[in-house]
Amino acid sequence: MNLKEETKYLMQKYHISANKNLGQNFLIEEQVVESIVAASQIEEDDIVIEIGPGLGTLTQKLLQKAKKVIAIELDSRMIEILKDRFALYDNLIVLNEDVLKINFDKLLEEQNAKKEQVKIVANLPYYITTPIVMKLLEDKVPAISITVMVQKEVADRLIELPGQKNTGAITYCVYYYCEPEEILKVPSKSFIPEPQVESKVIKLNIREKPPVELENEQLFFKIIKASFMQRRKTLLNGLSNSSIASKEILKQILIKMELTENVRGEDLSIEQFAKLANSLNSIKNY
Secondary structure, three states, X not given: OOHHHHHHHHHHHOOOOOXXXXXXXXXXOHHHHHHHHHHHOOOOOOEEEEEOOOOOHHHHHHHHHOOEEEEEOOOHHHHHHHHHHOOOOOOEEEXXXXXXXXXXXXXXXXOOOOHHHEEXXXXXXXXXXXXXXXXXXXXXXXXXXXXXXXXXXHHHHHXXXXXXXXXXXXXXXHHHHEEEEEEEEEOHHHEEOOOOOOEEEEEEEEOOOOOOOOOOHHHHHHHHHHHHHOOOOOXXXXXXXXOOOOHHHHHHHHXXXXXXXXXXXXXXXXXXXXXXXHHHHHOOOO
16 A cells, blocks of 8 residues: 555545645655655654654654654644554654644653754644744754755745845744755645645754854844845835834944945845844944
């Protein structure tokens, strides 16, 4: 029985269909599964956090390689299936939780997990990809890598270099915390039901140290988000409209950075954003 047949069998056995509201698309391409697992570089002492395991297509392969798999699934229908399918495995923990509300530090502390052991793997729903990735990064989840399958357009933005064509606010966040890489393009026919868009598997390798030094990390990200919130506006207008600083102060800093008043956020490198943030932070009474 191939993966497509197995998936249809499970859907029939448990009388379920993909939940559109949760953005479910079941992976049915064996080669893609193998590529995700291979890219994750799972070792026998690793603890894997799998987000959105669904029917357990990836879970099965992960269980065979990892010391432990913590599967976080929002859809309560899938919990029964996962526990039933993998009843003979003693290295699976299934949590019926919203990943956006999970305290990862507490979860991993309970497992006595060291950062170098933890790897995150997921086939993320398209509609919630950005909030999940941002949570993992901003919470500084103690892991060494995040291997995910996401919508192609989102993937392109996540792995783009800051200051390039597909740059978005999240691009800078990803680059600050990770070294991103593209793993595999995935056609829509690799899923049941077929989505209307293609996907990509990407890997975010967590950095030991950010590529820039910041005096105020919170301000740095506040500036970046404000710069892209009103993308058509100049950096000067975007930041002043967001009450980050007055136009007068911003003009002075831009002059010192040898940037024009018409520059846009998408034109700046991560080093320039860092310099801007540090300059603003150093101003007294800011």
